[in-house]
Amino acid sequence: MIQPYKIEEVKKLKAKLQDKKSIVLVDYKGINIEEVDELRNRMRKANVEYFVSKNTFMRIALNEIGITDLDQYLKGPTAIAACADDEVAPAREIAIFKKEVTKDKEFPSFKIGLINENLMDIEALQELAKLPGKEQLLSMVLQGFNAPITGFVGALNGILTKFVRTVDAIVEKQSEKN
Numbered sequence: 012m013i014q015p016y017k018i019e020e021v022k023k024l025k026a027k028l029q030d031k032k033s034i035v036l037v038d039y040k041g042i043n044i045e046e047v048d049e050l051r052n053r054m055r056k057a058n059v060e061y062f063v064s065k066n067t068f069m070r071i072a073l074n075e076i077g078i079t080d081l082d083q084y085l086k087g088p089t090a091i092a093a094c095a096d097d098e099v100a101p102a103r104e105i106a107i108f109k110k111e112v113t114k115d116k117e118f119p120s121f122k123i124g125l126i127n128e129n130l131m132d133i134e135a136l137q138e139l140a141k142l143p144g145k146e147q148l149l150s151m152v153l154q155g156f157n158a159p160i161t162g163f164v165g166a167l168n169g170i171l172t173k174f175v176r177t178v179d180a181i182v183e184k185q186s187e188k189n
Contacts, residue, residue: 020068027060027072031060033093033099034093035091035093035105035123036084036085036089037105038090038122039118040087042116046113050119053104059094061090063088069089080125081125098127101124102126105119105140123136124136
């Protein structure tokens with residue numbers, strides 16, 4: 012008979028993973044408690060859920076929400092970083108943490124990722140991690156839209172300034188004649 016706490020743990024995991032746009036499996040062995048706390052704090056600030064559970068529980072929860080592609084990667088020490096709003100955030104935060112905090116260590120490291128239902132290997136996750144955040148990308152797009160308008164306004168301003176100077180010169184010349 013299955014123990015009730017196991018069923019409850021799978022339900023909790025399923026609720027955590029249900030509507031996530033990105034799920035990244037991370038091998039976290041070799042990092043100490045202080046580093047884990049730092050990583051969790053960074054993840055929280057980036058609105059990323061980062062947690063560890065038994066691989067069997069994670070496999071069952073993922074399978075119950077229709078994700079079976081990650082089963083073979085749920086071996087050994089595995090943490091999950093998942094996010095509902097920013098697809099890039101889990102990979103980016105892991106990469107930044109590894110670069111800034113665990114510089115000369117191999118861990119944490121990517122195992123595999125599922126981003127918008129697309130399976131991403133380690134190399135793809137590393138490339139994805141280099142992208143700026145969603146808000147920064149939107150800002151860049153808006154700046155791109157804004158640039159032609161800014162240029163147009165500048166050109167109009169220049170034309171108007173020349174026109175006003177010309178009118179002023181004509182008025183001044185007329186006043187000198189009178």
